[in-house]
Amino acid sequence: xxxxxxxxxxxxxxxxxxxxxxxxxxxxxxxxxxxxxxxxxxxxxxxxxxxxxxxxxxxxxxxxxxxxxxxxxxxxxxxxxxxxxxxxxxxxxxxxxxxxxxxxxxxxxxxxxxxxxxxxxxxxxxxxxxxxxxxxxxxxxxxxxxxxxxxxxxxxxxxxxxxxxxxxxxxxxxxxxxxxxxxxxxxxxxxxxxxxxxxxxxxxxxxxxxxxxxxxxxxxxxxxxxxxxxxxxxxxxxxxxxxxxxxxxxxxxxxxxxxxxxxxxxxxxxxxxxxxxxxxxxxxxxxxxxxxxxxxxxxxxxxxxxxxxxxxxxxxxxxxxxxxxxxxxxxxxxxxxxxxxxxxxxxxxxxxxxxxxxxxxxxxxxxxxxxxxxxxxxxxxxxxxxxxxxxxxxxxxxxxxxxxxxxxxxxxxxxxxxxxxxxxxxxxxxxxxx
Ligand SMILES: Cc1cc2nc3c(=O)[nH]c(=O)nc-3n(C[C@H](O)[C@H](O)[C@H](O)COP(=O)(O)OP(=O)(O)OC[C@H]3O[C@@H](n4cnc5c(N)ncnc54)[C@H](O)[C@@H]3O)c2cc1C
Numbered sequence: 001x002x003x004x005x006x007x008x009x010x011x012x013x014x015x016x017x018x019x020x021x022x023x024x025x026x027x028x029x030x031x032x033x034x035x036x037x038x039x040x041x042x043x044x045x046x047x048x049x050x051x052x053x054x055x056x057x058x059x060x061x062x063x064x065x066x067x068x069x070x071x072x073x074x075x076x077x078x079x080x081x082x083x084x085x086x087x088x089x090x091x092x093x094x095x096x097x098x099x100x101x102x103x104x105x106x107x108x109x110x111x112x113x114x115x116x117x118x119x120x121x122x123x124x125x126x127x128x129x130x131x132x133x134x135x136x137x138x139x140x141x142x143x144x145x146x147x148x149x150x151x152x153x154x155x156x157x158x159x160x161x162x163x164x165x166x167x168x169x170x171x172x173x174x175x176x177x178x179x180x181x182x183x184x185x186x187x188x189x190x191x192x193x194x195x196x197x198x199x200x201x202x203x204x205x206x207x208x209x210x211x212x213x214x215x216x217x218x219x220x221x222x223x224x225x226x227x228x229x230x231x232x233x234x235x236x237x238x239x240x241x242x243x244x245x246x247x248x249x250x251x252x253x254x255x256x257x258x259x260x261x262x263x264x265x266x267x268x269x270x271x272x273x274x275x276x277x278x279x280x281x282x283x284x285x286x287x288x289x290x291x292x293x294x295x296x297x298x299x300x301x302x303x304x305x306x307x308x309x310x311x312x313x314x315x316x317x318x319x320x321x322x323x324x325x326x327x328x329x330x331x332x333x334x335x336x337x338x339x340x341x342x343x344x345x346x347x348x349x350x351x352x353x354x355x356x357x358x359x360x361x362x363x364x365x366x367x368x369x370x371x372x373x374x375x376x377x378x379x380x381x382x383x384x385x386x387x388x389x390x391x392x393x394x395x396x397x398x399x400x401x402x403x404x405x406x407x408x409x410x411x412x413x414x415x416x417x418x419x420x421x422x423x424x425x426x427x428x429x430x431x432x433x434x
Contacts, residue, residue, distance in 0.1 A: 001242075001309045001310075002062070002207060002309065003062040003063055003068075003207060003239065003308075003309050003310075004063075004309065004310040005063045005064075005067055005068060005072075005345075006311060006313075006316060006343050006344055008316070008341045008342060008343050009071070009072040009186070009259075009341055009343035010259045010296070010340055010341040011071060011072055011075075011184060011185055011186030011187075011259075012067055012071050012072060012186045013341065014186070015186060015187065015190055018064070018190075018193070021064070021204050021205070022201075022202065022203055022204065023203055023204060023205045023206050024060065024203045024206040024222050024224075024225050024227070025224075025225065026225055027225050027226050027227070027228075028058060028225070028226075028227045028228075029056075029227065029228040029229065030055075030056040030057065030058045030201075030227065030228075030229050030230075031052065031055040031056050031057065031229070031230050031231065032048055032052070032055060032056070032057040032058070032229065032230070032231050032232075032233070032389075033058050033059075033060070033218070033220060033227055033229035033231070033232045033233075034048070034057070034058070034059040034060070034232075034233045034235055035059075035060055035208050035220075035232065035233070035234050035235060035236055035243070036060075036061060036068075036234065036235035036236035036237065036239070037059050037060070037061035037065035037066060037193070037202065037204075037235075038061075038066065038068050038069060038070035038071075038189065038235065038237060038374075038378065039070045039188075039189065039192065039374060039375060039378035039379045039382060040235035040237065040367050040368060040374070040378040040379070040381055040382035040385075041059055041061070041233070041235035041236075041382060042059070042065065042066065042070075042189075042192040042193060042196065042382065043108075043112075043192065043378070043379045043380075043381075043382030043383045043386075044059075044233050044235055044367070044382035044383065044385055044386040045057060045059045045196060045197075045200045045202075045382075045386075046192075046195075046196065046197060046200075046382075046383070047382070047383040047384075047386035047387060048200075048386045048389075048390070049196075049197040049199050049200050050197075051386065051387070051390045051392065052390065053199055054199075055199075056199075056201070057199060057200045057201065058200075058201045058203060058227060058229070059196075059200060059201070059202050059203070060203045060206040060207075060208060060222075060227070061202075061203070061204055061205075061206065062205070062206070062207035062208070062239075063204070063205065064204050064205070065193045065202055065204050066189030066190055066192060066193045067189070068237075068238075068345065068346070069237065069238060069345040069346055069347055069374070070185065070188075070189040070192075070374075070375075070378070071185055071186045071189040071190065072185065072186070072257070072343050072345045073185045073345065073374075073375065074185070074257060074278075074288050074290060074298060074300050075182055075183045075184060075185045075278075075290065075298075075375070076127060076180065076181075076182060076278055076280065076288070076290075076373075076375070077105070077106055077109060077180065077181040077182075077183055077375045077376050078102055078127070078180050078373050078375075078376070079099065079102050079103060079106060079152070079177065079179035079180045080099055080102065080147065080152055080177050080179065080180065081098070081102075081280075081373055082129050082139075082143055082280065082282060083095050083142075083143055083146055087142070087145075092146065092149060092150070094403075094404070095146060095150070096150055097399070097402055097403045098353075098403065099150065099152075100399050101355075101377055101380070101399060101400060101403065102373070102376060102377065104376075104380050104396055104399060104400075105375070105376020105377045105378075105379060105380040106179075106181065106376050108376065108379050108380045108383060109181075109188070109375065109376050109379050112191075112192070112379065113188070113191070116191060116195045118187070118188065118191040118195075119187065120183045120184050120185075120187040120188040120191060121182075121183055121184040121187065121292075121293050122181055122183050123181065123182045123183065123276055123293065124181055125180075125181075125182050125275070125276055125277060125278065126176055126177055126178045126179065126180055127176070127177055127180045127182070127277075127278045127279070127280055128157070128162070128165075128166070128171075128174040128175070128176050128277065128278070128279045128280070129143070129174060129175045129177070129279075129280050129281075129282055130162065130166075130171040130173070130174035130175075130279045130280075130281075130282070131171065131172065131173060131174070131281070131282040131283070131286070131433060132170050132171055132172050132432055132433060133172070133282075133432055133433065134172055134173065136173065136282045136283070137173055139282055140156055140173060140174075140175045140282065141156075143175055144156060144175060147175075147177065152177055152178075152179060153177070153178040153179065154175055154176060154177045154178065155175070155176055156173065156174070156175050156176075157173065157174045157175075157176055158172070158173060159171065159172045159173070162174055163272075164272065164274075165274060165275075165277060166274055166277055166279065166291070167271030167272045167273075167274040167291070167331070168271065168330040168331055170329060170330040171279070174279070180278075182276060182277075182278045182290065182292075183375070184292075184293075185375065188375070192379075206222055206223075207222060207223065208220050208221070208222060208243065209221050209222060209223065211232070211243065213361065213364070216230065216363070217229070217230065218230070218231075218232050218363065218364065220232070230363060231363040231364075231365075231389055232363065232364055232365070233365045233366070233367070233385055233386065233389055234364075234365070234366045234367075234368070235366075235367055235368060235382060235385075236368065237346070237347065237348045237368040237369065237370070237374065237378070238252040238253070238254075238308055238345075238346030238347050238348045239252070239308060239346065240348055240356070240366065240368055240369070242308070242309075245360070245366055246356055246358075246360070246366060246369070246406070248408055248409050248411065249350055249351075249356065249369075249405075249406040249407070249408065249409060250348045250349060250350050250356060250368070250369040250406060250409075251305075251348070251349055251350075251409065251415060251419065252308040252346050252347070252348055252349075253303050253304065253305065253346070253347050253348075253349050253372075254302075254303075254304055254305075254306035254307075254308060254311065254344055254345070254346050255300055255302060255303050255344065255345055255346075255347060255372075256300065256302045256311070256316065256319040256320075256323070256342060256343065256344045256345075257288075257298060257299065257300035257323070257342070257343060257345075258298070258299055258300075258319075258320050258323035258324070258327075258339045258341065258342040258343075259292075259296050259297070259298045259299075259339070259340055259341055259342075260296050260297045260298075260327065260338040260339055260340055261296065261338055261339075261340040262294050262295045262296050263295045263296070263297075263334070263338075267334055267335075268295050270333055270334075271331060271333070271334070274291055275291075276290075276291055276292060276293050277290065277291050278290045278291075281430065281433050282433070283426065283429055283430035283433055284303075284426050284430065285301075285303065285423065285426040285427045285429070285430040285433075285434065286301070286430040286433030286434060287299055287300065287301035287326050287433060287434055288300040288301070289326070289327075289330065296340070297327055297331070297338075299323045299326045299327055300323075301322055301323060301326045301434045302319050302322060303372075303423070304423060305416055305419050305420055305423065306344075308346040311344040316342055316343070316344060317342075319342065319344070320339060320342035322434070323339065323342065324336065324337070324339055326434060327339070347370070347371070347372050347374070348368050348369040348370065348371075349369065349371050349372070350369050350371060350406030350407070350409075351406065351407045351408075351409055352404065352406060352407045353371050354369075354403055354404055354405055354406045354407075355367075355368070355369050355370055355371070355377060355381065355400075355403070355406070356368050356369040356405075356406060357381055357384070357385060357388075357400050357401065358405075359388065359389070363389075365385050365388065365389045366385075367381040367382060367384075367385040368381070369406060380396065380400075381400065383396075384396050384397050384400060
């Protein structure tokens, strides 16, 4: 089955088309093959080229490089994610390990944009974990205790303050964290493609269908040709399972999002001219919603078990309708029909929220499964898996590997059944926040 990205995402459609697109047209052999050209694969390629400037490095993507989840996410480069009630020292230490990885992720993206002078609308605006439901106060208070112990600057805000900052009176309470960046994910992913070093060969629209190991070579079959490689790094995140990788430890989820056209001056004034902001939900199935730098509203309020290879136009239209309603609920005075684009993207999740960073066989490596927070972590894991695969050492690898690994998941059909039931339950719990 071929991966088909819908081509309707404003983050991607608002920049110029690439002119240097090459696909696999003959059999190739190389020292290094990277599968998947999102943040993880592109970052792995950049690091490998630095470590092995004379070796042949190929990176392939089933679609256009950087146009999967990496170019179409919500753009939160996070320093913290919500934890609702960790109290024991063990849990605190686990949470610290997670945030240590986030910090490394922010640093690696920051270094990249500094080195290559990338404009990706980087804004150190912080973020809000917000809710309209007073019942969520306890969750925020517990979260605040955790953040306090780890010295993350934050404060709890009430309805009136929130209305001034966000331009909506929908939310009753929020916890604001000062750390965390908002950015334009399409521009960041595109910059990673455009700055690939010369000794990296990028092949777009080239989907790996099958792979096998034959003594010290790995044979990779594409539609009409094959690539024979010495070492391989899989960076396909939401598509790890479709290549038979870590099957019982991660699963794909499909997310959909919509973005409005820029608000007119009158519309923007009518909501109090708020500065750029980002809200994350307190309940897992609640809406992520952003006011962008160019005064658009972005909303993501679905996460579901869906065929990861393709979402039909009618399925997307249905989800777009939910997003229209989500915007209307928060901004009742804005016109109903201001959505410019809607799109879907695939992420990978594990049961315990841990990521995958592993050598799975000699010369075979996998990095992925960022549980919806892959801008920084994906960029970091790509770079570090390249170091690990080169048999080198780094402090970052130690930090990454000190975290527990993903835990085992039941096989199909029990997995899908369990997931669907859980998602329905979470959606009901979050119904006021969608
Ligand atoms: C709507 C949405 C909102 C999100 N919001 C955020 C957010 O605000 N903050 C955040 O940190 N993260 C967010 N994420 C998650 C984030 O986008 C991902 O974690 C991140 O992009 C992972 O990067 P990656 O390179 O590992 O994977 P991807 O970007 O998914 O790249 C994997 C690539 O592998 C390719 N591929 C798959 N199978 C094959 C194959 N067989 N052969 C060749 N190529 C293949 C795909 O085409 C794809 O381009 C969001 C995701 C979505 C979809």
